[in-house]
Amino acid sequence: MTFSRLYRLIREIIGGEANEFCRYFFKKEPAEIRFCEDEAEKADVAVRLCERIKDGEPMQYIFGSAYFYGLEIMCKENVLIPRSDTETVVMTALKALPYGAVFADICCGTGCIAAAILRNRPDLTAVCADVNPDAVDLTKKNLAKYGLSKRAEVVLFDVFSDWSVLPDFDCVVSNPPYIKAADMAKLPDNVRREPYNALYGGEDGLDFYKRIIKAAKSRLADKTHIIFEIGYDEAEDLYVLAKEAKLGYELIKDLSDNDRAVVLKGSFYE
Ligand SMILES: C[S@@+](CC[C@H](N)C(=O)[O-])C[C@H]1O[C@@H](n2cnc3c(N)ncnc32)[C@H](O)[C@@H]1O
Structure with missing residues (x-):
């Protein structure tokens, strides 16, 4: 042929x-x-x-990898496949993270966000955390693949547990589960093959944002500095959460002009 x-x-x-x-x-x-x-x-x-x-089998699970921000990230079933939308979070973080900061990649999945940021910002180090042991394992492998292991600590961690067990960090970068209950039923077949708990963000999709803002504020006080990926229809909700927490709010759009990331900052940065 x-x-x-x-x-x-x-x-x-x-x-x-x-x-x-x-x-x-x-x-x-x-x-x-x-x-x-x-x-x-x-x-x-x-x-x-x-x-x-x-x-309906995702291509990235079949081939065991996904292209993300110029990297070939190892993938496996039971861990969310990196999305090109998430590259907006990486670009935002590369610009917004202060020199020499330790950022916490909360809900790290494959470790794609941390790997892309660390590779492009040699001044930064990371704490990567996920509740899924397969994700923790894959993050370690992806960081090792690009020679970044020495600049990151990777921990098995539940966002809804006690944050004092996490190593010190200055900023948070996170793409947490954010799909609301009503939208979970509408997901296409191939996305349904990905882990439910990597996608479901609670009834209104905001459970993880609320938890991470509260916990980061209690760790960092006025120095709170959080970069989130958000769903295309969640900008308004995040604005309200930012105001309630007395955090600054900046909205970033992706290449398709959808709302895709927010930067929330405490009064220290005013
Ligand atoms: C939307 S995925 C993002 C993965 C990766 N950061 C990315 O951008 O591809 C969300 C991640 O949150 C993790 N997760 C779900 N519930 C969690 C919890 N309670 N604590 C910590 N991580 C959690 C999932 O295992 C999944 O890896």
């Missing part, structure tokens, strides 16, 4: 995900593969994998 035929077949099965599939499967851009007819020998395997993707 020629590559052009194989590419058409891949598109027929998985539509718009074809280019991304080629990137994972052939480890090349589709334009490059076009001139390597021998790649088409892998047609049977490619078609079998596309059928699994069509049935």
